[in-house]
Amino acid sequence: MKILVTGGTGYIGSHTAVxxxxxxxxxxxxxxxxNSSIEVLDNIEKITGVKPLFxxxxxxxxxxxxxxxxQNNDIRAIIHFAAFKAVGxxxxxPLMYYRNNLISLVNILxxxxxxxxxxxxxxxxxxxxxxxxxxxxxxxxxxxxxxxPYGNTKQMSEEIITFTSDVNDIQAILLRYxxxxxxxxxxxxxxxxxxxxxxxxxxxTQTAIGIREYLRVWGDDYPTxxxxxxxxxxxxxxxxxxxxxxxxxxxGQKGKQKVEVFNLGTGNGFSVMExxxxxxxSTGVKLNYEIMGRRPGDVVEVWSDTEYANKExxxxxxxxxxEMTKSAWNWEKELEIKRKANNE
Ligand code: UD1
Numbered sequence: 309m310k311i312l313v314t315g316g317t318g319y320i321g322s323h324t325a326v327x328x329x330x331x332x333x334x335x336x337x338x339x340x341x342x343n344s345s346i347e348v349l350d351n352i353e354k355i356t357g358v359k360p361l362f363x364x365x366x367x368x369x370x371x372x373x374x375x376x377x378x379q380n381n382d383i384r385a386i387i388h389f390a391a392f393k394a395v396g397x398x399x400x401x402p403l404m405y406y407r408n409n410l411i412s413l414v415n416i417l418x419x420x421x422x423x424x425x426x427x428x429x430x431x432x433x434x435x436x437x438x439x440x441x442x443x444x445x446x447x448x449x450x451x452x453x454x455x456x457p458y459g460n461t462k463q464m465s466e467e468i469i470t471f472t473s474d475v476n477d478i479q480a481i482l483l484r485y486x487x488x489x490x491x492x493x494x495x496x497x498x499x500x501x502x503x504x505x506x507x508x509x510x511x512x513t514q515t516a517i518g519i520r521e522y523l524r525v526w527g528d529d530y531p532t533x534x535x536x537x538x539x540x541x542x543x544x545x546x547x548x549x550x551x552x553x554x555x556x557x558x559x560g561q562k563g564k565q566k567v568e569v570f571n572l573g574t575g576n577g578f579s580v581m582e583x584x585x586x587x588x589x590s591t592g593v594k595l596n597y598e599i600m601g602r603r604p605g606d607v608v609e610v611w612s613d614t615e616y617a618n619k620e621x622x623x624x625x626x627x628x629x630x631e632m633t634k635s636a637w638n639w640e641k642e643l644e645i646k647r648k649a650n651n652e
Contacts, residue, residue, distance in 0.1 A: 310382055311555060314367060314416065315389030316360065317344035319499040320431065320488055322352060323548035324387060326497065329356040331552055336361040336380060337391060339540040343502060348517045367412035377419030385427035385555050388416060391461070395435075395605065396506060398458035409461035410468070417472050426477050427558040429551055430469055432484045434540075434571065434610060435459040443577075444613035447484075447569045455605050470567050479566050481554040486540035486573030486612050488547050490632035491639035498639030499544075508583060509541075509633070513640035517592045523595060525580050527602035530609070536580035538609035540573035543627035543635070547572055553621045564620075573612025574625040581635065590634035 311328055315321040317336030323343075325335045329352070337349070337360050346364075353359040365372045366493040367390055377383075392398065398405040413430075420428065436459065437445050438452030454460035469480045491498030501510045504520075515523045528535035531630045550572050557563055578586070584595055618624050 309559070310336060310380070310386050312336050312338065312380070312383045312386045313360075313389065314338050314386065314412070315344075315391065315431075317341065317346065317348040318389055319390050320485075320544060320547060321387075321389040322348050322497045323492060323544045324551045325352050325360050326355050326390070326492065327548040327552050328555070329358050329360065333552075333555075334361070336363070336383070338365065338367060338376065340364060340366040340375050343392075344571070347596050348497060352459050354496050355492065355494050367415055368408060370415050370418070370452070372568045373415040373419055374422065377423045381423035381425070382621060383425050385429070385558060386416060386420065386425065386433070387429045387551055387555070387570070388413065389431045391431065393458060394506060395456045395458050398456050398461075402457040405457045405461050410464060413465050413468055417469070420478055421476050427479050427555070428469065429481045429554045429558070430465060431484060432466055432482045433459065433462050434484050434612065436466065436484060437610065439607040440610060443609065444575060444611050445571065446526060446613040447571055447616055453611070472476040473566050479558050480568070481558060481563070482549065482567065482569045484569065484571050484588055485555060486542050486571070486610070488544045488633040489541050490543040490545070490627070492545060493635060495635070495642040498501065498636070498643075500643075505527070508580065509636050512584065512595060512633075513636050514638065515597070516591070516595055517640050517644050521596065523584070523597040524600045525584075525597050526600055526606060528599045529602070532579055532595070532609055534579050534581045537606055538577040538579050538611065540575065540577055541583065541609035541629060541632055542572060542574050542625050543632045546574075546625040546627055550617070550623050553623050557621065570617040570621060571612040571614065572617060572625075573614060575612055575614040577609055577611035578629055583629070586629045586638065587633040590630040593637070607616075
């Protein structure tokens with residue numbers, strides 16, 4: 309059974325391609341490689357024994373995308389990851405985000421309608437909830453005004469899918485991720501930040517390996533037990549597995565509605581300091597860090613209510629925070645070997 313994974317050479321996409329192939333699905337990846345590397349395909353093959361099918365093009369190109377779907381009308385389901393995701397950059401360049409993230413989605417939905425492809429899983433984010441009034445945050449929590457164009461594209465994409473599904477034979481599962489971190493246990497695939505990372509985990513591992521001087525902890529005066537902000541970190545492999553279950557649910561027609569929404573988190577909130585402590589504990593490496601002021605736009609605390617996903621999907625995130633931080637470190641060490649080999 310053929311599954312299209314857009315953005316399949318990226319961080320979450322590559323882990324999902326692995327999980328799909330391990331379950332016997334045929335994976336076809338479309339990626340423009342704007343934020344990922346072609347070598348990921350070889351590494352997926354090293355893990356699973358199978359190299360996914362691959363086409364490099366930009367899904368914002370309507371003609372190219374239409375031609376692709378015509379040639380591949382045997383696709384049973386799509387997992388759509390391909391999107392820009394840097395919050396700060398989206399504030400600087402809003403139109404780049406709206407153009408890329410929304411037009412690609414419109415082209416994909418058109419391809420689905422024109423070729424009778426009925427199932428799509430969409431990569432959304434807990435950012436749609438903003439700072440929720442009540443914790444843990446369930447799927448019924450209100451959607452708040454977006455804090456960035458990036459977050460706004462996630463909200464708008466969910467709406468575009470829902471309205472399109474209303475009047476077409478399209479089922480969708482919208483997966484709202486909390487904070488994915490960590491890497492595959494083989495250390496063959498992981499997060500590949502280009503330039504200076506914004507996210508916490510790659511910044512920690514790059515500091516520990518010596519690329520960055522010290523981690524800046526953005527704020528220790530939040531109303532939380534240790535004063536640093538709290539997030540629900542989830543291992544990327546746990547997250548990837550939920551996508552396979554979502555695909556199986558749609559293909560098996562087990563959905564309760566045409567469009568379903570699930571939060572994907574662990575249900576545990578950890579502070580920035582707790583992540584640092586976990587990293588030091590799981591790796592034995594000391595981390596340089598300094599406390600700074602708050603980062604504009606950051607919410608204080610957010611973690612997921614996992615009950616609905618646990619019950620309906622029969623899925624639970626299994627990996628501990630220490631497993632997440634340790635696997636992220638193993639991946640950084642692999643990257644360092646490659647950097648040294650390339651004399652970077
Ligand atoms: C943000 C977005 C989220 C998006 C994700 C991926 C918001 C509210 N959330 O998550 O939608 O999907 O990025 O790009 O915009 N931290 C430090 N020092 C650092 C980096 C981070 O202290 O160098 C802290 C942050 O202040 C935050 C926590 O670590 O408290 C996690 O930050 P980060 O990894 O950037 O993720 P979010 O901001 O939660």
